[in-house]
Amino acid sequence: MTGWFADFMNHPATYLKSGWLQISVTNLLVILLMLAIFTLAIFLPFPKDKNRHHE
Amino acid sequence: MSQMWTAKLRNKWQKELPIEKLLPDDQPAYVSSWIYVFGVLTLATLAVIIFSGIILAFQGPAWYHISKTGKFVNSLHFWSVQLFFVFMVIHLWGKFWMAAWRGNRFATWATGAVAFIASIATAFTGYLVQTNFDSQWISFEAKDGFNSVGVGAWFNVTNLGQMLLLHVAFLPAILGVLTVVHVLMVRKRGVVPPIDSEPSPVNEASK
């Protein structure tokens, strides 16, 4: 790997620490991403089926 | 009626999972929400994982660790796993918050939960067969854990042959069977109604 992405990736993970709790920034971002997708899945309207006539 | 086991199995199958239930073309109105898409997304990523995995198995590490196409298929396999877990976790949250085990759906929930554990085991052995510093680090940390609970000789994370065979044969087979049963269970019972929906036999039964 070369370029800015390599510089961004090629080092050990940064960890956040608060007492017994320790989490890498990467893992925290993945968890936040999952929560965001979950929230969107609940609130975004689902497209209607146009081929379907109303009953 | 014939008492052959074939006849018994056929009758039971036809009663509990007729073809109309197995391949429906219609779903209740409450299913039109994005949260119901995540089971199928999990299934789709699993298909990509299995397909790319079969290519890796046929071509071998001398291809997937060296050639550009090989590295691409290897990455496709790896990143599909990351997506698979993201989709599966969102699927699990969705089913948890709608208490989708209601109305006799325990087997659906249970096969899902065991599939989750089997997926972790499959991913773990996958990380162990990368033959790089990552896999070396992971196996040498994990061996102490497994030894401390007394299973290290039987499940030896530093035994590359054992980990590779478990990763490409035993564990995917288990996960495959669990997934098939899981989806058949969903088809058999139909999609669970929302918790606050009007009284229905299913909601009554699960009170």
Ligand code: HEM
């Ligand atoms: C290999 C991983 C998995 C695959 C491929 C998978 C696939 C599916 C599919 C295609 C559906 C139907 C569509 C939907 O409602 O999303 C479904 C439903 C369901 N899944 Fe999964 N799933 C997996 C893991 C899990 C896990 C980890 C759980 C929870 C422990 C779970 C619990 C459920 C439940 C309870 C339903 C049925 C909901 C209902 O009857 O309406 N699944 N799954």
